[in-house]
Amino acid sequence: MGRHSCCFEQKLRKGLWSPEEDEKLLGHITKYGHGCWSSVPKLAGLQRCGKSCRLRWINYLRPDLKRGAFSQQEENLIIELHAVLGNRWSQIAAQLPGRTDNEIKNLWNSCIKKKLRQGGIDPNTHKPLSEVAKEEEKQLTSQKNNELSKPKPQMVSMEQQYPVEVSSVTTSKVIINNKSTSTNNMTTSAPPPTHEFLLERFGASNESPTTTTSCRPCDLVGYFSFQQLLNYGSNIGLSINHHHHHHPNPNLPKSDAMISEFNSAVYPSLSPPTPAEIKPTISIPPLDNNSFYRGWEAGTSSNNMSSSSSNGSNCSFELQSNCSLSENNLFPWDLTTTDKEVQIQALDGDTNNIKWSGYLHSQFLMNQNPHNTIYNEMKSETTPFSNPPAWQLNHQNQHQQSIQDLQRLAAAIGPI
DNA sequence: AATTCTCTCAACCGCCGATCT
DNA sequence: CAGATCGGCGGTTGAGAGAAT
Numbered sequence: 152m153g154r155h156s157c158c159f160e161q162k163l164r165k166g167l168w169s170p171e172e173d174e175k176l177l178g179h180i181t182k183y184g185h186g187c188w189s190s191v192p193k194l195a196g197l198q199r200c201g202k203s204c205r206l207r208w209i210n211y212l213r214p215d216l217k218r219g220a221f222s223q224q225e226e227n228l229i230i231e232l233h234a235v236l237g238n239r240w241s242q243i244a245a246q247l248p249g250r251t252d253n254e255i256k257n258l259w260n261s262c263i264k265k266k267l268r269q270g271g272i273d274p275n276t277h278k279p280l281s282e283v284a285k286e287e288e289k290q291l292t293s294q295k296n297n298e299l300s301k302p303k304p305q306m307v308s309m310e311q312q313y314p315v316e317v318s319s320v321t322t323s324k325v326i327i328n329n330k331s332t333s334t335n336n337m338t339t340s341a342p343p344p345t346h347e348f349l350l351e352r353f354g355a356s357n358e359s360p361t362t363t364t365s366c367r368p369c370d371l372v373g374y375f376s377f378q379q380l381l382n383y384g385s386n387i388g389l390s391i392n393h394h395h396h397h398h399p400n401p402n403l404p405k406s407d408a409m410i411s412e413f414n415s416a417v418y419p420s421l422s423p424p425t426p427a428e429i430k431p432t433i434s435i436p437p438l439d440n441n442s443f444y445r446g447w448e449a450g451t452s453s454n455n456m457s458s459s460s461s462n463g464s465n466c467s468f469e470l471q472s473n474c475s476l477s478e479n480n481l482f483p484w485d486l487t488t489t490d491k492e493v494q495i496q497a498l499d500g501d502t503n504n505i506k507w508s509g510y511l512h513s514q515f516l517m518n519q520n521p522h523n524t525i526y527n528e529m530k531s532e533t534t535p536f537s538n539p540p541a542w543q544l545n546h547q548n549q550h551q552q553s554i555q556d557l558q559r560l561a562a563a564i565g566p567i
Numbered sequence: 568a569a570t571t572c573t574c575t576c577a578a579c580c581g582c583c584g585a586t587c588t
Numbered sequence: 589c590a591g592a593t594c595g596g597c598g599g600t601t602g603a604g605a606g607a608a609t
Binding site for chain 1: 593594595596597598599603
Binding site for chain 2: 165166167168202203206207210211253254257258260261262
């Protein structure tokens with residue numbers, strides 16, 4: 152069970168895709184949509200399994216892919232998201248329009264990990280390496296002790312260990328305060344950081360006056376503002392602005408000051424606010440996709456989602472769109488217009504960065520001409536699959552789902 | 568110039584949950 | 589209800605390119 156039948160089939164090609172194969176797949180999908188992936192190879196005349204076709208499309212042929220090197224902003228965002236999501240590459244990729252999970256995963260494994268280590272940060276835990284080493288030592292000793300007392304170690308599921316479901320916020324799964332889950336195996340590969348860690352990172356410490364109950368507003372802040380970021384989709388960068396200038400977190404021991412400085416550089420938008428009474432307000436955009444996007448578009452480059460604090464504290468949480476949608480057309484297609492497909496083009500508009508192979512490159516550049524584009528074909532075709540294309544619907548649905556998730560969460564929590 | 572090493576990245580593999588039959 | 593199928597995900601592999609020796 153679970154195995155793809157295609158995996159057993161003989162005579163299927165493997166390995167790198169030839170330009171001819173790419174052309175066939177591209178031609179087929181742009182004309183008919185992918186529909187059922189398992190039927191794509193047959194229909195497109197390819198000796199590949201459907202899974203391979205899907206992967207090729209998603210990772211390489213999709214027209215909304217942003218090619219070229221990752222910007223520093225993107226890298227920073229990946230680091231920030233990894234701190235929250237762990238190795239959930241697809242969810243991280245969902246916040247970086249035009250980037251694939253595979254690409255991000257590769258970048259993480261080849262570059263970012265190394266950079267973080269060089270900066271004294273453990274890439275798995277996002278904590279200073281020195282701290283992690285200490286914890287490992289502690290764990291080793293406590294493990295030894297446990298082995299003496301317990302014959303078998305208890306398995307802890309991810310849900311038990313990190314009970315806040317980051318990917319899909321549903322009222323049933325949100326646990327406001329997970330103080331009970333103190334076991335935090337920092338040696339495992341890339342666990343999402345704990346709630347406590349986020350509190351530490353965000354500076355929402357016990358100094359808050361509202362810390363006595365099990366449902367503190369500040370407890371929500373770390374996750375919830377991040378959740379807002381995550382759910383509000385691809386074009387939002389999180390910035391936690393505290394109106395002090397950057398300085399090492401006073402809560403950190405002095406020996407960690409350098410690391411803190413590094414954090415400021417690597418996590419430029421994540422410099423911890425001073426421990427203060429942060430009380431975010433939540434504004435929920437309407438469900439209507441178009442008006443939501445227009446709402447972002449209508450704003451300036453900085454769209455405050457929540458920025459008030461109850462006592463006039465200098466801290467504010469602010470969600471920013473990276474830049475104005477109207478300026479950069481960050482969505483690969485403009486959902487508010489009728490000529491959607493005509494708008495599809497390299498997102499950053501920098502053709503030098505486009506890594507298409509030669510024939511594809513010329514083909515796509517050609518296709519950017521609204522008068523000569525296969526995407527016009529896509530639009531005009533009225534096949535069961537391509538009206539609109541599934542990959543467009545997916546993107547659209549993803550945002551709508553995110554908004555609905557957030558609304559459910561807000562409804563469950565009530566006014567803060 | 569030849570060899571080895573390192574890095575990048577496309578693609579595969581195996582698993583899982585959802586859906587279909 | 590059980591098995592089959594499918595789409596999706598994260599981990600891993602290995603080819604190829606470039607750097608170092």
